[in-house]
Amino acid sequence: MDILALVALPIRMSPEFCKLDAGGGTGLAVWQDLGLLVISCCNTLQVFVLPEDIVARCHVQSELVHVRTLGGVAPMEFQFNYSSGFMAFADGCGNATSGRLLLVTDFGKSGFGAVHVIDVLRGTHVGYVAAPGTIMWAASVTSRNSLAAVSCCNNNRPVVCVFEGSDASARDCCRFRLAS
Amino acid sequence: MRVIAVGFDWLHNLRFSADGSRLVGWNVSAGRLSMFCAKDGSFLRHMALVKDKLLHESLVDVEECEIRPEGDDGGRAGMVICHASGLVAVSGTNEKKATRRDLDLNCHALALMPGLGLLVVRHDTGVQFFATPDAVAMAVMSPCKVAWMVAVCRGCFLS
DSSP states (O other): OOGGGOEEEOEEOOGGGTOOOSSSOOEEEEETTTTEEEEEETTEEEEEEOOTTTTTTTTSOEEOEEEEEEOSSTTOOOOOOTTOOOEEEESSSSOTTTOOEEEEEEOOGGGOOEEEEEETTTTEEEEEEEOTTSSBSOOOEEEETTEEEEEEEETTEEEEEEEEEOOSOTTTTTOEEEOO | OEEEEOSSSOEEEEEEOTTSSEEEEEETTTTEEEEEETTTOOEEEEOOOOOOHHHHHHEEEEEOOOSOOSSSSOSSOEEEEEETTEEEEEEOSSTTTOEEEEEEOOEEEEEEETTTEEEEEETTTEEEEEEOHHHHHHHHSOHHHHHHHHHHHHHHHHO
16 A cells, blocks of 8 residues: 555544543554444543545545443443553454454553453443453454454463454354464 | 464564464564464564664554465565554565555554555544545546446456
């Protein structure tokens, strides 16, 4: 991609969300099919809807619509630091009706972090890739098909853990098991 | 658990390759993007080196690598790297042939929208969208012109 050839298109958003870098890490995840955009900042997840036909409306200023704020209430009491708050949409762990689930790394209190699984459409916490206390210093996360990879710490050694998601049903889709 | 040891330092900004067989991450100790086998964690190769001290110290996000893994020309392999003061796009795994483009931008997260462009979170103005020229060209075409082009393409490929 030649980034110098990219065309900057204006997106208007509410002023309260324009300064999104205050405290903790800031991550960005996009679910392109539904036009959902999630930003992690200030120990919360901010969910927006991208303007429909965002490119076609390049001649007018599109607006990013804020949908909901997630966080602050258990089990979504996030504690993001500079190296957590990364997100990825898991695209292979659910069936067509369950939709995509968002994976979020959480530094957690005292460093015993977690990787949350969140249904962004419903705004609910549906499980963990790695439950609190089972993973240390969860930093980056990525997902492809049924796999999820998390960079974290194991016995004071930096490692990458690869998990495999279940596609059994919408109910079970949050149950990642450790890949063998 | 499949635990992949990747050296003596953190592997940040993980990304899977398109088929899920490889993992790319920012190797903090080596100061460069490295590719590993997702199955056993074995090292495969470094991506093209970005010789920039500022970039190494302030990298915050990386997107999409290795569109076409075969061959050593690296013609379509590439990545977009977001650091504290801009974006860098690097194509090619062969360092001698690798090309680089820089864009000054005060941002701290980015996401690719395949076929459309890039979304970045800027420190100053919030979210900014960068569209590819192709996407913009398509978007401003009239429906009649799009229909005409589709008909021409079909004629070319089906004849």
